[in-house]
Amino acid sequence: MAAQSKIPQATAKRLPLYYRFLNNLQVQGKSRVSSKELSEAVKVDSATIRRDFSYFGALGKKGYGYNVEYLLGFFRKTLDQDETTYVALIGVGNLGTAFLHYNFTKNNNTRIEMAFDADPNKVGQEIGGVPVYHIDDLEERINHVQAAILTVPGAEAQTITERLMESGITGILNFTPARITVPEEVRVHHIDLAVELQSLIYFMKHYPLEIE
Ligand code: ATP
Incomplete structure (x- = not known):
């Protein structure tokens, strides 16, 4: 770039x-x-x-x-649209499942290639065309993936982040409420949906938009 x-x-x-x-x-x-x-x-x-x-x-x-x-x-x-960037999703709960069904490739070449979960009922499934592997197999499977989407419970976020770092992931889209600690060279974008919604409502109440 x-x-x-x-x-x-x-x-x-x-x-x-x-x-x-x-x-x-x-x-x-x-x-x-x-x-x-x-x-x-x-x-x-x-x-x-x-x-x-x-x-x-x-x-x-x-x-x-x-x-x-x-x-x-x-x-x-x-935007490197000519080159596909591979992404892994960790945590196939409600939010994670929605992302697997969401077609990111509609507008660009970003693709969720694989997903991981700790729940044996989810492992082995294919959701939205994406295979779900056991979190124990993370290091073994993740080799050419560059970025990860975190949709696990907050308490699991830091441990999983460290494993992702070890595997060479340099970008994390963190949807958990936890603030994760990463080395300087790793980029984290944090999206806390609950906070965003609360913030929207706060602004609606206290800073109503004026119509000219
Ligand atoms: P659900 O109702 O399917 O459990 P949820 O979004 O309410 O969804 P959460 O408790 O937030 O559930 O967990 C999100 C997902 O993360 C679940 O599928 C859970 O199995 C998975 N998960 C929990 N701990 C880990 C872990 N250590 N590694 C990988 N996945 C995990």
Whole structure:
């Protein structure tokens, strides 16, 4: 991801959003898009979009907009869309099962390749086309996997994280309420759904959006 090191992190975070929308436009046969149109669809103000896109070397022309094909080509390269990233899911409970059924490949080349659980009733099953292995076999099975989704109970999170680190995993999407400790070179994104929901409700009550 050479290009990504040159663009600001905030811009990089918006890339998948832009990518998804532009992909849909291409499917609809559209060859260009204005920053206004983009802005309304992805809910990012058009000044930010123009600044973001200038990092991609895409300077929209007045009255023309942006070339969809060019942008998609750039995003594909930057987001490594040409290369599949293999992901493992640990903990096939309610949330984990939902992720296995969710088709991540709709928009990009990320794929959950295997899942692990400690429950013998779940081991050996195939859910959403993904095989479920016993957690005891983690080290043996996980070799080419790069990232993991953690959907185990919070109390299990740290122990499993350490085993994942030992196996060379460098990215974790942590859905458990536990804050996990990892070495500096490992990236963790923490998504606590209960906290997110609570936070949404708090903001709705205390910071209602004003309609202009
Ligand atoms: P369910 O109702 O299917 O148990 P849940 O999401 O309410 O789902 P949790 O207790 O959060 O259940 O556990 C999530 C999943 O993690 C379960 O499938 C459980 O078997 C699994 N699990 C628990 N401990 C471990 C572990 N040490 N290693 C791997 N998987 C584990």
